[in-house]
Amino acid sequence: MGGCMSRKTGEFNPEKDMADLTGKVAIVTGANTGIGYHTVKFLARKGAKVYLGARNESKAKAAMADLERDGLGSGQVVWLNVNFSDPRWAKQAAEEFLRRESRLDILRTYEMTKDGLNSLIVINYFSPFIFTRTLLPLLIKTSMEPDTDVRIITLGSIAHTQSRALDPNIKFSEVNDFNHEFTSDFYPDWSRYSVTKLACVLFSRELQRRLDDLRVPILSIPIHPGEINTFADRTPWPVLANIVMELFFMRPEPGSYTSCFAAASPLVRNFPTKYKYTYLEPVGSIGEMSENAKRDGLALELWETSEKIIKDLAIEIPIF
Numbered sequence: 091m092g093g094c095m096s097r098k099t100g101e102f103n104p105e106k107d108m109a110d111l112t113g114k115v116a117i118v119t120g121a122n123t124g125i126g127y128h129t130v131k132f133l134a135r136k137g138a139k140v141y142l143g144a145r146n147e148s149k150a151k152a153a154m155a156d157l158e159r160d161g162l163g164s165g166q167v168v169w170l171n172v173n174f175s176d177p178r179w180a181k182q183a184a185e186e187f188l189r190r191e192s193r194l195d196i197l198r199t200y201e202m203t204k205d206g207l208n209s210l211i212v213i214n215y216f217s218p219f220i221f222t223r224t225l226l227p228l229l230i231k232t233s234m235e236p237d238t239d240v241r242i243i244t245l246g247s248i249a250h251t252q253s254r255a256l257d258p259n260i261k262f263s264e265v266n267d268f269n270h271e272f273t274s275d276f277y278p279d280w281s282r283y284s285v286t287k288l289a290c291v292l293f294s295r296e297l298q299r300r301l302d303d304l305r306v307p308i309l310s311i312p313i314h315p316g317e318i319n320t321f322a323d324r325t326p327w328p329v330l331a332n333i334v335m336e337l338f339f340m341r342p343e344p345g346s347y348t349s350c351f352a353a354a355s356p357l358v359r360n361f362p363t364k365y366k367y368t369y370l371e372p373v374g375s376i377g378e379m380s381e382n383a384k385r386d387g388l389a390l391e392l393w394e395t396s397e398k399i400i401k402d403l404a405i406e407i408p409i410f
Contacts, residue, residue: 174217290312315345
């Protein structure tokens with residue numbers, strides 16, 4: 091979907107169309123800039139206590155100061171040291187949260203190592219997988235309490251419908267399947283990225299299947315936030331770059347709307363069968379998933395191989 095299409099945000103306004111989140115607790119990772127920052131802002135303005143996940147304390151505190159100036163309403167923002175560059179640090183961050191809180195209503199995750207995995211798959215997939223799995227018992231516990239609406243938002247991408255993610259022979263049966271470099275491709279980085287985002291969508295769907303099997307009323311939703319202009323201000327000609335970018339890309343604030351819709355729109359809970367096992371595009375529209383993303387067997391293979399790799403790394407996560 092092109093940028094101009096994704097700029098249609100008028101049908102959803104997070105200030106008016108999100109549920110009251112007073113008393114709710116949320117985590118948003120990758121949240122000191124961009125769409126994560128604005129997702130934190132809108133959740134807090136609805137009354138939530140939001141943990142702003144970021145690896146750099148000074149940048150996180152600068153973002154929190156900006157959020158205070160923007161206005162947080164009755165909400166609260168707290169920094170959580172989240173670094174997805176190493177899966178062990180992802181687990182440590184989740185454990186730190188568990189020491190602080192007794193509930194979790196909304197989890198929204200965003201983002202060649204020494205462990206034999208390429209850095210892109212670690213940041214985009216394995217660390218969020220470990221982070222979510224470590225927090226899952228608390229998410230389930232929260233979902234069983236009265237007046238709760240627990241949701242897990244996974245950042246996918248339209249990239250899962252492109253490039254190597256479309257390969258009908260793709261598999262996730264061993265560690266080498268996560269490490270293909272695709273050096274012969276025209277754009278190897280995009281090829282690798284597309285595969286990581288397919289993994290994110292498959293994970294979200296397999297998680298939903300397992301939650302449904304246990305009759306746990308949590309919604310697990312993968313999203314594509316749209317094509318976001320997060321870089322024009324860093325170019326040598328920011329004014330000109332922003333004029334050009336406005337034609338094709340969304341600004342970060344409206345770029346956060348699909349995250350907000352998935353996290354707190356009453357429509358999602360009122361019509362759960364409509365939104366389960368789907369993939370959302372801007373703003374809150376059900377997008378067309380790739381055929382690979384619909385393959386239940388591939389999702390199960392990904393889940394089981396991920397667990398084996400994590401075990402081989404000597405990282406313990408709750409059984410689910």
